[in-house]
Amino acid sequence: MINTEINSYENLYYGMWEAAGRYSNFIQFRIIGKSHDDRLIPMIEMGQGDLCIFCLGGLSGRDRNMPWHLLKMIQEYAKYWECGWKLEELYDVRELLQKWKICFVPLLNPDGYEIYNKGFQAVRNPIYRQMLKMQGVPCTDFFCNGRGVDLKENFPTSYYRRKQIYQQPASENETKALVSVFQEYPGRGLLSFGYSEKRIIYFKQPGSFRTNQKCYRLARHMQKLGAFSVEKWKAAREMPSVQKESGTGSPEQFFSELCKNPAFRIEIPEREEYTEGDLEREYREIHTLPLEFLFSL
Known part of the structure; x- marks a missing residue:
């Protein structure tokens, strides 16, 4: 519980x-x-580098x-930085974060x-x-x-679609806060964490074949850590009419369009009830993904 x-x-x-x-x-x-x-x-800024990636959580109250x-x-x-240890005997946290910065918005x-x-x-x-x-x-x-308001549909992307006539993109304080951070920092990537199926969704940039190939390659690198499936995000206009969603103003797509860099939605299945062991196993599935992302850039 x-x-x-x-x-x-x-x-x-x-x-x-x-x-x-x-x-x-x-x-x-x-x-x-x-x-x-x-x-x-x-928000936590961790590291000493000039370039950063973002780790985002808690978009939904159910996360x-x-x-x-x-x-x-x-x-x-x-802890691993302070002690000079390698996480999972592979990732030198201190070395990576002397070159990079991770901005966590849990x-x-x-x-x-x-x-x-x-x-x-x-x-x-x-x-x-x-x-x-x-x-x-x-x-x-x-x-x-x-x-x-659903924050996952409130970002001003080129795919944004209003549900109701009075709704506007970036209308919410939380959306404005994250948009401001994305504009302030030289972000090279976004990892957005949540619950659904066990998958990594990568977000494409229209007309940018090279960047989209890079996104797919990075997704495949991270996939190996936890047996995730890899999917390409599809905008509502690309789906059959019966599958179309009413809004597609996601933070991942917004980051991809604004920064022209890879953005990923990382999802894992949610349980009805949790034990301490369940929480630890869930954490172990995702805890090295930001480091693998930096390691693979």
């Missing part, structure tokens, strides 16, 4: 803050924005364990995360709280942010 008191937004926030305090010579803690319910969105896996990744990489959607764990009473704004209750969606099925 997941202990929602231990796995709270506040504990995740302070876990990141403590890691930056302990390893201040190569980790920086910063706030990239606020949610609509006034929760801070923290209950993924933010904690990314925090554990931060802590594990920091929880982009803190409002949705708290709603999933604690119910709609976790929303402090009474207008938003009542609005969400009126949608009739149980909190355990809730995947949007504090205003009821």
Whole structure:
């Protein structure tokens, strides 16, 4: 069972803050924005290089364990850096992160995360709280942010399609925060973690055969670490009409279009109930993927 008191937004926030305090010579803690319910969105910068990659989690309120896996990744990489060890006897963390920087955003959607764990009473704004209750969606099925918007479809990509006439891309505080970070840093890659099937989805750039081939090659490198399937993302306009989704404004596609560099959605199956052993096995499936990505660039 997941202990929602231990796995709270506040504990995740302070876990990141403590890691930056302990390893201040190569980790920086910063706030990239606020949610609509006034929760801070923290980010960790790890490494000393000028170029960076991004590791993103917590897009959906239902991504209950993924933010904690990314925090554990931060802590594990920091320990191996400090001790000068090789992770899995292969990845020299210190050597890689002297040349590169990894920007971790474990929880982009803190409002949705708290709603999933604690119910709609976790929303402090009474207008938003009542609005969400009126949608009739149980909190355990809730995947949007504090205003009821799906962040996975809110980014201003060339494939963005409005569900309703009043909706606009990048309307949400969380979206704006991540867009600002992507624009600020010289990002060379994005790994976005979540739950679904066990697969790595790579996002293409229209008219860029060379970059798309590079994306496929990197996906195949990471595939070997956990027996993932590899899939190419297809925009709604490329799907049969019965399969078309109403919105395709994903952060991965936005990053791919903005930075002209590889972006991946990494998904693993979710269990109904978890033991400590389940959580550890789940973490082991993904914990070296950022290092393999850097190693393969």
